[in-house]
Amino acid sequence: MGPRVSLRNLIGLLTSWWKLLVFATLFGAVVGAVYSLTRKPVFESEALLAPVKQGGDLDLGGGALSGLVGEVAGVAGLSGLASVGSNLNESVAVLDSRQFSLQFMSQNGVLQYLFPDLWNAKEHRWVDSSGQPPGIVARLKDWLEPVPDSEFASRQPGPSTDDAMKRLNLIRVAQVDRRTDFIQLKVRGPTPEVAQRWATAMIAQLNESMRNRTLDEARKAVDLLTKYITTEHEESIRSAAVALLEAQLRREVVAESRQEFAVQVLDPPSLPVERYYPRRAHMTLVSALLGFLLAAVGIVSGSALRTRKRMTAIAADR
Numbered sequence: 001m002g003p004r005v006s007l008r009n010l011i012g013l014l015t016s017w018w019k020l021l022v023f024a025t026l027f028g029a030v031v032g033a034v035y036s037l038t039r040k041p042v043f044e045s046e047a048l049l050a051p052v053k054q055g056g057d058l059d060l061g062g063g064a065l066s067g068l069v070g071e072v073a074g075v076a077g078l079s080g081l082a083s084v085g086s087n088l089n090e091s092v093a094v095l096d097s098r099q100f101s102l103q104f105m106s107q108n109g110v111l112q113y114l115f116p117d118l119w120n121a122k123e124h125r126w127v128d129s130s131g132q133p134p135g136i137v138a139r140l141k142d143w144l145e146p147v148p149d150s151e152f153a154s155r156q157p158g159p160s161t162d163d164a165m166k167r168l169n170l171i172r173v174a175q176v177d178r179r180t181d182f183i184q185l186k187v188r189g190p191t192p193e194v195a196q197r198w199a200t201a202m203i204a205q206l207n208e209s210m211r212n213r214t215l216d217e218a219r220k221a222v223d224l225l226t227k228y229i230t231t232e233h234e235e236s237i238r239s240a241a242v243a244l245l246e247a248q249l250r251r252e253v254v255a256e257s258r259q260e261f262a263v264q265v266l267d268p269p270s271l272p273v274e275r276y277y278p279r280r281a282h283m284t285l286v287s288a289l290l291g292f293l294l295a296a297v298g299i300v301s302g303s304a305l306r307t308r309k310r311m312t313a314i315a316a317d318r
Contacts, residue, residue, distance in 0.1 A: 028291020
């Protein structure tokens with residue numbers, strides 16, 4: 001039967017090794033402080049957005065005319081054309097889409113920030129790393145998932161699309177409050193000004209992208225409805241088609257004239273004052289606590305091992 005372990009015995013054991021605990025705690029704090037000082041600062045800009053509701057701009061008057069519009073839209077396969085603008089889910093989907101993200105990173109120099117090791121700042125070009133030996137992680141990944149040689153030959157210098165998307169998701173966060181339908185956008189950058197500029201550019205690009213999508217749809221709908229009106233002989237259907245054409249023209253005008261087309265800025269991107277990362281005081285405290293815990297575990301483990309050896313020797317002498 002082993003010795004009883006009580007809180008008093010544990011405190012007494014740790015107290016007897018207090019110098020080691022103090023040293024380990026201070027050493028952990030120093031390591032955490034040095035590590036935090038060597039990390040590049042990251043700042044986070046926040047903005048609050050709301051989806052723009054534009055359905056009221058295209059009121060067709062209701063009643064029989066709205067019914068005819070629905071009828072001709074269904075006949076022509078244009079049931080979705082009478083709706084205007086974008087809803088919340090579509091805006092968030094476009095914001096997270098690959099095409100939108102890659103265009104944003106390319107136009108605002110985000111890729112150079114996310115992949116500094118692959119960017120030659122002096123020559124303003126991407127470094128061709130195809131001839132360099134792959135690292136251990138790359139070799140293991142290639143062994144688990146072999147890539148055809150043709151794909152290696154077609155790769156261009158710079159980061160891959162998948163790697164770019166993964167790193168962008170680390171500095172861009174879009175959270176939706178389903179109760180209010182508000183979007184909280186957070187964008188992180190190397191300086192407060194850059195983070196704010198990237199957030200502002202992302203919002204502007206989202207509105208521009210949604211506006212262009214709506215304009216393309218409206219113009220195609222106008223062309224199709226114009227042809228439909230010229231070929232249709234029934235007067236009621238022609239009247240509904242004219243009303244639907246008017247709706248599409250209004251939709252086009254709204255898209256052309258409204259700057260905040262998809263989302264409205266309720267709270268503009270902030271200019272952060274404090275760093276998002278590294279939080280030096282927090283990292284120092286955590287490192288000091290980790291050093292104390294590791295030293296305490298080592299002391300208790302060593303004491304338990306010595307006690308077991310002593311009891312084994314006593315049992316062997318009996």
